[in-house]
Amino acid sequence: MQELTAQLREKAKELLDAKTVDLVIGYGPTGDNGEMTAVFARKPEDVEKLGLNGQCFRNLAVYLNKPEVRKQGKPAIVVKGCDRRALNVLIRERRLAREDLHIIGVNCDGVGEPLMGKCKFCSVHNPEECDDVLGDQIEMPAEDGQFDDVGEMEQLSGDERWKFWSEKLGECIRCYACRQVCPMCYCKRCVVEKNIPQWVETSPHLRGNLSWNVIRAFHLTGRCIGCGECERVCPMAIPIGLINKKLTKLVKEEFQFAAGMTDDEKGPFSTFDLDIDTDKGIL
Amino acid sequence: MESTQQVESTSAAPEEWSPSIVAFLCNWCSYAGADLAGMSRFKYPANIRIVKVPCSGKVDPMFVLKAFESGADLVLVSGCHPGDCHYATGNYHARRKLPTFRTLLEFVGIDPRRFQISWVSAAEGAKWAKMVADITELAEELGPFEYFDRLSDKRKNRQCRN
Ligand code: SF4
Numbered sequence: 496m497q498e499l500t501a502q503l504r505e506k507a508k509e510l511l512d513a514k515t516v517d518l519v520i521g522y523g524p525t526g527d528n529g530e531m532t533a534v535f536a537r538k539p540e541d542v543e544k545l546g547l548n549g550q551c552f553r554n555l556a557v558y559l560n561k562p563e564v565r566k567q568g569k570p571a572i573v574v575k576g577c578d579r580r581a582l583n584v585l586i587r588e589r590r591l592a593r594e595d596l597h598i599i600g601v602n603c604d605g606v607g608e609p610l611m612g613k614c615k616f617c618s619v620h621n622p623e624e625c626d627d628v629l630g631d632q633i634e635m636p637a638e639d640g641q642f643d644d645v646g647e648m649e650q651l652s653g654d655e656r657w658k659f660w661s662e663k664l665g666e667c668i669r670c671y672a673c674r675q676v677c678p679m680c681y682c683k684r685c686v687v688e689k690n691i692p693q694w695v696e697t698s699p700h701l702r703g704n705l706s707w708n709v710i711r712a713f714h715l716t717g718r719c720i721g722c723g724e725c726e727r728v729c730p731m732a733i734p735i736g737l738i739n740k741k742l743t744k745l746v747k748e749e750f751q752f753a754a755g756m757t758d759d760e761k762g763p764f765s766t767f768d769l770d771i772d773t774d775k776g777i778l
Numbered sequence: 779m780e781s782t783q784q785v786e787s788t789s790a791a792p793e794e795w796s797p798s799i800v801a802f803l804c805n806w807c808s809y810a811g812a813d814l815a816g817m818s819r820f821k822y823p824a825n826i827r828i829v830k831v832p833c834s835g836k837v838d839p840m841f842v843l844k845a846f847e848s849g850a851d852l853v854l855v856s857g858c859h860p861g862d863c864h865y866a867t868g869n870y871h872a873r874r875k876l877p878t879f880r881t882l883l884e885f886v887g888i889d890p891r892r893f894q895i896s897w898v899s900a901a902e903g904a905k906w907a908k909m910v911a912d913i914t915e916l917a918e919e920l921g922p923f924e925y926f927d928r929l930s931d932k933r934k935n936r937q938c939r940n
């Protein structure tokens with residue numbers, strides 16, 4: 496990790512010195528317990544603030560949606576494999592152009608202690624299509640059982656599931672942290688803020704909470720890359736990632752699709768396929 | 779707590795209750811089909827409230843949630859048969875989006891039978907009448923949509939936070 500940090504700083508300095516980029520968006524320590532936050536290095540001397548360790552949870556791609564960040568010129572961005580997938584989704588949705596970005600990929604053997612769930616099932620430890628890659632190639636086969644937790648939920652009866660979710664979602668305080676942190680939630684005006692007519696009630700009450708959490712997940716169908724940030728930042732510890740994961744499983748099974756594997760893919764709802772789509776369940 | 783019990787007793791009065799069904803019909807096929815059923819004087823239960831939309835592809839899942847929130851016991855979306863959409867591909871998109879949404883509702887514990895999707899052409903007045911009778915029967919069988927009932931304004935149970 497020490498070594499990676501040194502490599503990153505060197506790379507960032509080189510890019511800033513040569514004015515290849517105007518800004519490097521990366522991770523850097525905050526406090527001294529190894530926690531990492533986002534760092535924006537604009538000058539060569541800022542690179543000392545950058546770092547890499549096993550706590551680089553954030554998906555920095557979210558910052559590329561912010562006008563105040565884009566205003567600063569061409570960015571270089573530090574990405575893990577999963578974050579790289581988020582960039583693919585943003586590129587395919589024409590939020591970003593590949594050539595406007597300098598991508599510094601980091602080969603990653605997982606974050607968190609113990610390892611975050613998503614990292615055990617990760618198939619993109621070595622991000623592809625980057626301008627630079629730091630670290631050695633990682634050989635780490637994905638474990639089986641990625642969707643076991645979804646399966647367990649599916650096994651329950653409808654009433655049990657309702658009990659579970661109405662309890663959990665009833666606790667949502669509507670802080671929208673889950674939305675703010677998600678690279679794919681970039682709408683200028685989120686459906687939850689539309690009030691003429693109002694689609695989603697905004698008071699923290701189960702009725703509006705249910706609509707909010709269901710619609711948030713639905714809008715991410717075939718777009719969520721499973722970085723897990725939404726769930727990680729939820730102050731009420733609501734397992735919202737599980738709802739996204741259910742949809743990830745569904746698009747994989749029904750439409751043979753996984754989000755963010757390439758930057759010219761078509762999302763499952765922006766296309767259709769007469770060979771695989773059926774009238775199953777339609778009267 | 780008291781008010782919750784009150785709610786249960788209101789919704790458990792079967793003789794007064796009859797299901798409300800909200801149906802989103804595309805203008806070009808299903809709405810015309812329902813019209814034909816009317817012109818042909820086919821009888822079907824009057825529990826259904828029709829909302830005309832340009833195309834089944836226009837139906838945002840938000841409409842469905844909103845209908846449930848406003849007290850629907852069952853929601854139907856109906857459009858042209860695949861291949862017949864007035865806008866060529868609207869129903870192909872609906873065919874992906876809407877069943878996915880239904881699965882999502884099921885995942886959070888809502889009975890998927892409460893959300894129905896159908897293809898009814900402008901010539902299928904008889905199919906329309908029969909289908910409405912069938913889904914009305916189904917809605918009766920499923921009973922009042924208590925989950926949403928308890929959450930809805932109508933029931934004056936606004937403090938519900940489990
Ligand atoms: S929905 Fe959550 S897991 Fe999916 S991309 Fe957004 S923040 Fe990441």
Ligand code: SF4
Pocket residue numbers: 666667668669670671672673674708725728729730731732733735
């Ligand atoms: S982060 Fe959690 S509490 Fe906040 S709006 Fe999202 S689900 Fe609700």
Ligand code: FES
Pocket residue numbers: 804805806807808832833834835857858862863864865866868869
């Ligand atoms: S116009 Fe009927 S489904 Fe599109």
